Amino acid sequence: MSTPAFDTVIAQARDLLRWRSPLRTELWAARLTAELEESGQAEPFLGRLRDDGGQEARLTLAALAAVGGADAADAARTLPGWVHRMGRVTCEGGWYGKADPYGEQVLAVLSFRYENGKEPHILVVGLGQPQGGLAVDALVEETTFLDELGLRPAEPGVVAGRVLDAFELGEQIMGAAVADTLPGVRPLATARALAVPGLVRGAPDDTVDRFEEVPDLPGAREAFDKLAEFLGDRPLWWSPARVSQFLTSWLPREAILSEAAIAAVPEVVRAWTRYCGDQPAVLRQIDEDAPRLPALMADESLAGLGKRLARRRP
Known part of the structure; x- marks a missing residue:
């Protein structure tokens, strides 16, 4: 890191010493961490801070x-003393649910406050469902922001695990499209998720298990089992494009x-659509595509290799 850039960090740290805000300082540090990771200058920068030894360098x-x-x-x-409260937070709740009517992005939310009860805040992480469930955006907001989201409460340990799983998935996918602001929040988001007691990694989404409205029709349970298989670990994502697929x-x-x-598939997907918010565009897509289903299922040329092999088994 150049001398002017280092001096800028020291000046920012001096301002933060006056602000006396653990949260503001952690958010700043998260952005700085992302910048250092991107530049590859983390070790030289840390060494320079240690050599400096001033109050601002030690705060950094x-x-x-x-x-x-x-x-x-x-x-x-x-x-x-306020510096020692950084990272020492209590998780007070978790929430999980759709960020948009079709669930193309879902939100994992955790609420925290520092050990002295001050600076309550929420961490909101957006998980992109078309991208496989990886983290595509994150922000830290005041707790009142939660009122606008309309999410259902969820076990904090499960929510925190999903946040970490989503970040880990993002590391495995090269070139994934994420918000420009995500790298600057991610270090703090990861630290917050790791601080949640009872952390659960790889927890399945129980949305399908909570569905109790399978139509009372011959073949409906069989049809729903296939729908559940298709939905997999992203059951909240139910858009016109996905129902058509x-x-x-x-x-x-x-x-x-x-x-x-x-024959039961159309009513099964309509029941699932009602459960997922009864979006008119999804219902219209079902009305458009469902009449074609018997002919499509009878078309052997559309069957994949696995289906063809399964049909050959005695």
Whole structure:
């Protein structure tokens, strides 16, 4: 990091010492961590902070350590008391649900406050469903922001695990489209998720399990089992494009269904649509695609390899 850039960080740290806000300082440190990771200058920068030894440099080291960006156990020893509250938060709740009518993005939300009860805040992480459930955006807001989201409460440990799973997935996918602001929040988001007690990784979404409105029709349960298989671990994502994919592509390619189940599919997907918010555009798509389903299921040329092999088994 150049001398002017280093001096800018020191000046910012000086301002933060006056603000005396653990949250403001951690958010700043998260952005700084992202910048250092991108530039590849983390180690030289940390070394320069240690060599400097001033109060501002020690605050920077302590803040970076609070968001997982440095090893600075002794940095905060002689700093003001509020500095020691960084990272020492209590999780007070978790929420999970759709960010938009079609669930193309879902939100994982956790609420926190510091050990002295001050600066309550929420972490909101957007998980992109078409992208496989990876984290596509994140922000930290005041707790009143939660009132606008309309999410259902969820176990904080499960929500925190989903946040970490989503970040991990993003590391495995090269070139994934995410918000420009995500890298600057991610270090703090990761630190907050790791601080939640009872962390559960890889927890399945129980939306399908809570569905109790399978139509009382011959073949409906068989049809719903195939729908659940299609939905997989992203059941909140139910858009016109996805229902069309299920009816016109996935079922003909992957599913072996009885005639009764094929006949029941339209009512099953309508019931699921009502459960997912009863979006008119989704219902219109079902009306458009469902009449074609029997012919598509009968078209052997549309069957995938797995389906063809399954049909050959005695």
